[in-house]
Amino acid sequence: xxxxxxxxxxxxxxxxxxxxxxxxxxxxxxxxxxxxxxxxxxxxxxxxxxxxxxxxxxxxxxxxxxxxxxxxxxxxxxxxxxxxxxxxxxxxxxxxxxxxxxxxxxxxxxxxxxxxxxxxxxxxxxxxxxxxxxxxxxxxxxxxxxxxxxxxxxxxxxxxxxxxxxxxxxxxxxxxxxxxxxxxxxxxxxxxxxxxxxxxx
Amino acid sequence: xxxxxxxxxxxxxxxxxxxxxxxxxxxxxxxxxxxxxxxxxxxxxxxxxxxxxxxxxxxxxxxxxxxxxxxxxxxxxxxxxxxxxxxxxxxxxxxxxxxxxxxxxxxxxxxxxxxxxxxxxxxxxxxxxxxxxxxxxxxxxxxxxxxxxxxxxxxxxxxxxxxxxxxxxxxxxxxxxxxxxxxxxxxxxxxxxxxxxxxxx
DNA sequence: GTCTATACTCTGATAGAC
DNA sequence: GTCTATCAGAGTATAGAC
Numbered sequence: 001x002x003x004x005x006x007x008x009x010x011x012x013x014x015x016x017x018x019x020x021x022x023x024x025x026x027x028x029x030x031x032x033x034x035x036x037x038x039x040x041x042x043x044x045x046x047x048x049x050x051x052x053x054x055x056x057x058x059x060x061x062x063x064x065x066x067x068x069x070x071x072x073x074x075x076x077x078x079x080x081x082x083x084x085x086x087x088x089x090x091x092x093x094x095x096x097x098x099x100x101x102x103x104x105x106x107x108x109x110x111x112x113x114x115x116x117x118x119x120x121x122x123x124x125x126x127x128x129x130x131x132x133x134x135x136x137x138x139x140x141x142x143x144x145x146x147x148x149x150x151x152x153x154x155x156x157x158x159x160x161x162x163x164x165x166x167x168x169x170x171x172x173x174x175x176x177x178x179x180x181x182x183x184x185x186x187x188x189x190x191x192x193x194x195x196x197x198x199x200x201x
Numbered sequence: 202x203x204x205x206x207x208x209x210x211x212x213x214x215x216x217x218x219x220x221x222x223x224x225x226x227x228x229x230x231x232x233x234x235x236x237x238x239x240x241x242x243x244x245x246x247x248x249x250x251x252x253x254x255x256x257x258x259x260x261x262x263x264x265x266x267x268x269x270x271x272x273x274x275x276x277x278x279x280x281x282x283x284x285x286x287x288x289x290x291x292x293x294x295x296x297x298x299x300x301x302x303x304x305x306x307x308x309x310x311x312x313x314x315x316x317x318x319x320x321x322x323x324x325x326x327x328x329x330x331x332x333x334x335x336x337x338x339x340x341x342x343x344x345x346x347x348x349x350x351x352x353x354x355x356x357x358x359x360x361x362x363x364x365x366x367x368x369x370x371x372x373x374x375x376x377x378x379x380x381x382x383x384x385x386x387x388x389x390x391x392x393x394x395x396x397x398x399x400x401x402x
Numbered sequence: 403g404t405c406t407a408t409a410c411t412c413t414g415a416t417a418g419a420c
Numbered sequence: 421g422t423c424t425a426t427c428a429g430a431g432t433a434t435a436g437a438c
Contacts, residue, residue: 166358209403255433
């Protein structure tokens with residue numbers, strides 16, 4: 001993969017990655033083909049492989065980029081802030097990701113669902129470390145009596161599950177709700193109520 | 202696919218379906234190969250195709266079987282029961298599915314994640330109808346003041362998301378918790394608390 | 403009913419002209 | 421840098437012996 005130096009290289013790399021995100025997130029790694037990605041990108045298949053050495057490399061580039069986006073909302077939770085507000089803001093940020101980056105959410109879900117074959121290290125390392133850190137903060141908040149006592153890790157899991165559900169299971173959510181709904185807008189109110197009640201001792 | 206008449210046909214069909222569930226749930230439809238399924242089943246590849254006409258047919262057989270298993274816990278929610286107990290029992294049944302049938306959960310997740318290409322009709326039909334029916338029951342419970350007012354469909358989504366997360370994202374959950382945990386046992390307590398607080402007005 | 407051998411298609415990747 | 425042509429391997433499915 002040539003380091004993107006010229007403007008055209010920069011642009012093509014981005015075009016490829018965007019097309020790859022579209023296809024990988026919809027079909028998984030194995031289900032996606034270079035032909036599809038090339039078609040979406042508007043480039044020839046050999047041209048893809050001029051910018052990236054292999055299909056695997058394209059996928060890896062996406063995952064690496066993804067991890068930061070994915071962890072940012074939790075990183076931004078301020079240990080010195082007001083506990084309830086911090087947690088609700090975290091929920092809102094995660095929900096924003098489901099709204100604005102549903103393809104990234106599905107890429108991530110595909111990867112975990114299949115046993116995280118290409119992300120195991122990041123999950124056991126970076127992700128776990130961040131959760132440990134923030135779980136400690138939440139535990140302190142609970143000991144100070146500022147929010148209700150709960151298992152902080154399962155609390156975090158619940159936020160992941162409830163927010164990502166609206167991106168990952170979008171088809172099902174829309175099918176069940178029928179026409180004329182904005183699932184994520186509705187979810188925002190629902191989750192606000194849920195966490196307000198849950199965190200009140 | 203020969204209707205399983207003899208005992209050996211019955212047995213082989215089941216062996217194949219079990220092997221297929223193992224492989225499809227771990228790798229998705231495209232990611233799974235007949236070679237893998239044959240290997241797990243301990244049969245030859247052509248022998249698989251003696252029992253089922255195609256890879257697609259094996260997958261379809263699994264999905265059809267799956268839907269009933271999947272909807273049963275919600276079907277069993279009794280409109281005449283005690284509201285809080287009925288909903289908590291539903292949560293527990295769904296969590297039992299995540300514990301006892303994680304492969305089925307991942308098969309379902311893979312299918313929805315990729316836009317439900319082979320299940321759309323069932324989701325828009327059977328699934329939606331059941332949710333509509335039970336949402337009406339919940340709405341009545343709310344109007345009678347027996348549980349807190351909430352959007353009943355998002356309440357159901359929350360139960361799906363929170364329980365299936367422990368099967369679908371098992372790798373991540375275990376990586377974050379580290380050794381010496383029983384994720385689903387812990388989740389049971391957490392979710393009991395969550396829904397007790399949520400349903401209390 | 404089950405196997406070996408094989409046909410045929412798809413797909414990731416490369417060669418080489420321009 | 422981009423394209424056409426093509427290779428090699430994998431994968432679904434079938435033919436036909438036993």
